Amino acid sequence: MAEIPQGGFTAPKGIPEYVGPEFTAVRDTLVREADRAGYAHLELPVFEDTALYARGVGESTDVVSKEMYTFADRGGRTVTLRPEGTAGVVRSVIEHGMDRGTLPVKLRYQGPFFRYERPQAGRYRQLQQVGIEAIGVDDPALDAEVLAVADAGFRALGLTGYRLEITSLGDATTRPAYRAELQRFLEKLDLDEDTRERARINPLRVLDDKRPEVREQLAGAPLMVDHLSDEAAAHHRKVLGYLDDLGVAYTENPWMVRGLDYYTKTTFEFVHPGLGSQSGIGGGGRYDGLMAELGGPALSGVGFGIGVDRTLMACHAEGLEVAPARRVEVFGVPLGEAARDRLVGIVGQLRRGGIRADLAYGGRGLKGAMKAADRSGARYALVLGERDLDGGVVQLKDLSDGSQTEVPLDGAVAAVDRALGS
RNA sequence: GUGGGUGUAGCUCAGCUGGCAGAGCACUGGGUUGUGAUCCCAGGUGUCGCGGGUUCAAGUCCCGUCACUCACCCCA
Incomplete structure (x- = not known):
């Protein structure tokens, strides 16, 4: 560990630095698969109006409530270093009227994101992501395409040890009733104060608790997949069918929960065992209410974010040589x-x-x-x-x-x- | 925010119950007045994280502090 900086300066806490070709090789491989499926590059600001994230991602999420790099600029505006990509993409689509052309609007982005957390293996304050978003068409085939693009990227790198977990979070017609039922169930359990609070604010997240004593009590919990509207259930079945057609392997995980509020219907996560105590190398889903929430037309969207840092870790864990060491010929x-x-x-x-x-x-x-x-x-x-x-x-x-x-x-x-x- | 672990050469680390600070790698030069990757020889660096304490004597023991790291939490 280089704790004694020669010049007195060190990189800010929790920010990895990469030298050599490996990082860009991983990132570019992931981007290439998005290009292959027709996603256009979108260059976005690295910071946005703080309110965009508060509204888009959700006040009750950990990301917004305690992990944002927020500061006032010289003009007194409150801005935030972007903690995720989807809200910014949706904002840009609305702002430039991109939804007025042919739908879906298919965009990809890449670059640094920021979350103020305690760093550890696979978790950084400046993290690198490649993401895609397909906005404007509510077609389960599009959900499947997004998943196939991510899967193709991992495969192109030679990864074999990852798994795709998928579920449906339903839609606005049945989620509130399910949420209330889940809350009633959680109230009867023996939980600590923090968890009870979480059950009150965001009960879905309690389902994801890893502690054995909590898991035991959750055994009979009501699950969203059993409370889907007819439409959401049909959508889910179609997505899984397309994945089979596309040769994308998956595992259904009805307990899966995402940390961002905007997800509806299809929700997924790519997990890999080689990341220390972290597990996700990529995740995403459908967000049918986000465009309207941010002041745009009521259009649906679906997308993913892949962590480039973690994907590189996964490659190392599998012993893959991701880039040749040959600098010159x-x-x-x-x-x-x-x-x-x-x-x-x-x-x-x-x-x-x-x-x-x-x-x-x-x-x-x-x-x-x-x-x-x-x-x-x-x-x-x-x-x-x-x-x-x-x-x-x-x-x-x-x-x-x-x-x-x-x-x-x-x-x-x-x-x-x-x-x-x- | 809460715990645990670790701070010794540029890097990876050894250094036992206190007694002259070490190895490997890397780097430079030589063995070969014009040939690398192998081999041999030679060379140098240390505020032992920082501050205090105990002791004849502290890298080693005690206290504090900072940093890094892993984990909880959360997520990419």
């Missing part, structure tokens, strides 16, 4: 200043030709330069010394087997091209 090794001057130009030419290339800078010795070439992961080294310069040649060395061929200095770029092409 060719490495220039100069002996002396004249050779270095010449290689600077050659490396530039290689890069212009689309070949990843690097050079031993700083006038280190031959041995050190060769070592740098080795560490770079390059397949070839271009070794150039005084004798070569005099003869108008350069040594092209294959670092995997140590073989070396002499090529004309003028034809160095072409020779590298040929070597890499073979």
Whole structure:
């Protein structure tokens, strides 16, 4: 642990930093699957009016009530670093009238989100997500598409140890009655003060309690899936049918609860065992009331958010190599200043030709330069010394087997091209 | 917000019941006056997290404090 910062500065608490290609490889793989299904990139603000989240996500949620980074800007407006993506997307769709074109509006986003929590394995204050939203059409096939896109992303990374859990939270026609019934059930149980309070504010969340003594008492609890409206039940059956058609495996989990208030009908979570005490690598669902709640037309929507940090953790847990360590393909090794001057130009030419290339800078010795070439992961080294310069040649060395061929200095770029092409 | 664990070299860590601060990796140079990944030799760094206390003597024991970390909670 680097607790003694050399310069006195450290990254803010709970924020992971990534060096190297792995993080972007995971993120880009997930994004690619969204592109493949026709979701357009949407670049969103990283902070919004605090009221957007209070209204959209729900005052009673933990996210809003105690995890937001909220502050006043210089104009006295109260803003909040975005804790999730859906509210911002919906706001943008309404603001720009995107719902007036062809429906559904299919959008994807990526980037950092912020929640003020105690950090631990797989839980960060700045977390990275890739998400998609499909707004404006209440079609169970769209729910299935969203799930299939997420599933395809995980598969493309080579993940096999995850599971999709799914249920339905019903709709506004039957949820209030169910909620009241659940509350009556919970009132009779022997629960601690915090849990009783939660039962009062958001009884659904009590169902998700992990403590054995609570779980036991919940055994006979009424479940939402048994109280669905005819329409919601039909929708749910159709979604599961499409998932079968799409070859997406799932497990029904009627106990599942989400932390955000806007979900209706289809609700899901992708879980993975390799994340420490966290389990979700992605989650989402349908939100049929959110557009109207935020002042837009009464259109439905469905989407997911995938945690890139956690997905990377899952890849590590499964021992997957998510990105090649090879930084460059060719490495220039100069002996002396004249050779270095010449290689600077050659490396530039290689890069212009689309070949990843690097050079031993700083006038280190031959041995050190060769070592740098080795560490770079390059397949070839271009070794150039005084004798070569005099003869108008350069040594092209294959670092995997140590073989070396002499090529004309003028034809160095072409020779590298040929070597890499073979 | 509530608990537990850990702070020693750039990194990963060892250092027993107090007695001269160590190893591996990495880095640099040499063995090879022009060849890496292997091998051999050499080289350097430490406010032992910080502050106090006990002691002839503290990395080691005690108190405090900060940081990191894991877990509860919650979620991506």
